[in-house]
Amino acid sequence: xxxxxxxxxxxxxxxxxxxxxxxxxxxxxxxxxxxxxxxxxxxxxxxxxxxxxxxxxxxxxxxxxxxxxxxxxxxxxxxxxxxxxxxxxxxxxxxxxxxxxxxxxxxxxxxxxxxxxxxxxxxxxxxxxxxxxxxxxxxxxxxxxxxxxxxxxxxxxxxxxxxxxxxxxxxxxxxxxxxxxxxxxxxxxxxxxxxxxxxxxxxxxxxxxxxxxxxxxxxxxxxxxxxxxxxxxxxxxxxxxxxxxxxxxxxxxxxxxxxxxxxxxxxxxxxxxxxxxxxxxxxxxxxxxxxxxxxxxxxxxxxxxxxxxxxxxxxxxxxxxxxxxxxxxxx
Ligand code: COA
Numbered sequence: 001x002x003x004x005x006x007x008x009x010x011x012x013x014x015x016x017x018x019x020x021x022x023x024x025x026x027x028x029x030x031x032x033x034x035x036x037x038x039x040x041x042x043x044x045x046x047x048x049x050x051x052x053x054x055x056x057x058x059x060x061x062x063x064x065x066x067x068x069x070x071x072x073x074x075x076x077x078x079x080x081x082x083x084x085x086x087x088x089x090x091x092x093x094x095x096x097x098x099x100x101x102x103x104x105x106x107x108x109x110x111x112x113x114x115x116x117x118x119x120x121x122x123x124x125x126x127x128x129x130x131x132x133x134x135x136x137x138x139x140x141x142x143x144x145x146x147x148x149x150x151x152x153x154x155x156x157x158x159x160x161x162x163x164x165x166x167x168x169x170x171x172x173x174x175x176x177x178x179x180x181x182x183x184x185x186x187x188x189x190x191x192x193x194x195x196x197x198x199x200x201x202x203x204x205x206x207x208x209x210x211x212x213x214x215x216x217x218x219x220x221x222x223x224x225x226x227x228x229x230x231x232x233x234x235x236x237x238x239x240x241x242x243x244x245x246x247x248x249x250x251x252x253x254x255x256x257x258x259x260x261x262x263x264x265x266x267x268x269x270x271x272x273x274x275x276x277x278x279x280x281x282x283x284x285x286x287x288x289x290x291x292x293x294x295x296x297x298x299x300x301x302x303x304x305x306x307x308x309x310x311x312x313x314x315x316x317x318x319x320x321x322x323x324x325x326x327x328x329x330x331x
Pocket of ligand 1: 028029030033034037038115156157158160197220221222223225226259260263287317318319
């Protein structure tokens with residue numbers, strides 16, 4: 001029976017370290033406010049004059065993941081690219097990455113699942129692999145938020161939260177009866193809450209009024225997103241556990257999307273997880289949307305917190321709203 005396992009991971013951060021203190025020079029905020037409300041101490045943004053897109057950050061993360069998986073780009077059957085900040089409206093950044101990897105015909109597509117892109121991406125990769133459509137899939141989550149943020153007091157509720165970076169994961173189908181790889185997955189969306197977190201400007205027919213009204217800037221109803229996340233994440237965790245016929249005690253590490261440390265602490269409390277069963281790095285990177293979970297996974301593997309045999313629970317919620325949970329046993 002085919003199981004989807006992770007063969008290699010990689011991460012790549014934008015090059016400009018931006019501390020909370022740096023932000024106080026741009027807007028009315030403070031290190032104390034940001035840390036208390038979000039846990040974030042710093043984030044990385046691309047350089048102001050840097051003309052790069054997410055496919056460039058994704059390429060660097062992919063090179064590392066490919067090397068660790070001992071794959072060459074030619075080994076890839078399919079690329080899934082998660083981003084809300086693509087290089088351009090169309091074509092998707094997956095196609096741009098495909099070309100940058102030196103590939104000629106390898107299929108590639110983008111998914112628009114924002115902060116739950118990793119959950120949707122893993123599930124789609126698993127479906128492609130188990131149905132025989134592809135056996136080696138590169139998932140990339142990459143974001144450049146900094147160029148769309150309003151770096152003034154009027155945009156401070158959003159702009160202090162987000163960072164730029166990329167994470168990549170090489171996923172492969174293996175034939176085994178062992179309980180390894182993706183064990184269960186549960187996905188949801190609730191379009192009713194679409195306006196809680198959005199960039200309202202349409203992808204076509206942009207008017208001057210859209211620009212005047214700031215519809216090209218991200219909007220977030222932070223409290224609503226917070227409340228929804230704290231309710232939905234423990235719920236989907238339980239559903240994913242039930243589907244895999246596991247209990248929370250079987251999980252070695254929960255890797256949540258890094259949206260806000262307080263959300264993650266509330267989920268931790270609700271699931272009664274000890275500190276060593278949850279991984280957070282938002283303090284150093286901020287929220288990198290589609291990149292957050294793959295970057296966190298890469299760090300947890302590098303720090304040997306995730307080892308062969310570790311059972312992981314990935315959880316995330318974001319714009320859409322979309323959310324999901326995936327249980328994975330590392331091999
Ligand atoms: N610095 C200082 N003050 C700020 C600020 C900043 N960066 N951003 C907002 N404020 C102010 C507000 O203007 C408000 O002032 P007022 O009381 O004078 O009106 C006050 O702080 C409280 O704002 P509020 O929005 O109620 O704070 P909050 O406790 O809800 O925290 C978030 C705001 C955004 C940190 C929080 O709602 C959150 O993290 N939500 C989830 C967001 C998220 O996860 N997004 C990504 C989803 S994937």
